[in-house]
Amino acid sequence: MSKVHVTTTVNGDEMEFLCDPRETLLDSLRDKLNLTGAKEGCGTGDCGACSVTLNGRLVCSCLVLGVEAEGQEIGTIEGIANGDELHPLQKKFIEHAALQCGVCTPGILVATKSLLEKNPNPTETEVRYWLAGNLCRCTGYDKIIRAVMDTAADMREAS
Structure with missing residues (x-):
């Protein structure tokens, strides 16, 4: 299966990655972008450990495909603090x-x-x-x- 090129904005920074069309956004964030703050607790959207925002809307990243991030804005736990200053x-x-x-x-x-x-x-x-x-x-x-x-x-x- 061929990989899909995705360009997205994560925590205000434009990022690009290649992913399998069936790969979850959670896996893309963790494995491709090294943003490991979101956790997989259940893989079914029931626990909220993988919560991120997608265009300002709260979502479980285990239920969103990585390819759906194309052109979208994602907010993760890594983007909550302002530099060294905690939120x-x-x-x-x-x-x-x-x-x-x-x-x-x-x-x-x-x-x-x-x-x-x-x-x-x-x-x-x-x-x-x-x-x-x-x-x-x-x-x-x-x-x-x-x-x-x-x-x-x-x-x-x-x-």
């Missing part, structure tokens, strides 16, 4: 101890950043609903929810 969500996750093993954390951070961009003033119920597609097997969700709510409050105060 406010990352800081709050550390402050609230909202992570343990780290498999789910990149997907949860991408998802919650996406939420806060769409709704900078979410209720706790909205945060819980938004994160319903992200499974964490190590910790309760309480610390995660508190970190997101605290970040939202800080971001509102700063603006």
Whole structure:
């Protein structure tokens, strides 16, 4: 089977790669572009560990083909920090101890950043609903929810 040439923008940088037409975006990101933050937890779109944004829309990269990235804009966990400065969500996750093993954390951070961009003033119920597609097997969700709510409050105060 012949490889397909894909040109895409990832975290603001134009990138190119060759992939098998059946290869997932997750595999393309990890194996072709060395962006290993997104994790494969289930391979069926049920856990959210592979969450990225595709043209601003939250998606499970295990359910998207790499060839579908052609001409698209992708956001990954690697693009959340601003250089050496952590994103406010990352800081709050550390402050609230909202992570343990780290498999789910990149997907949860991408998802919650996406939420806060769409709704900078979410209720706790909205945060819980938004994160319903992200499974964490190590910790309760309480610390995660508190970190997101605290970040939202800080971001509102700063603006």
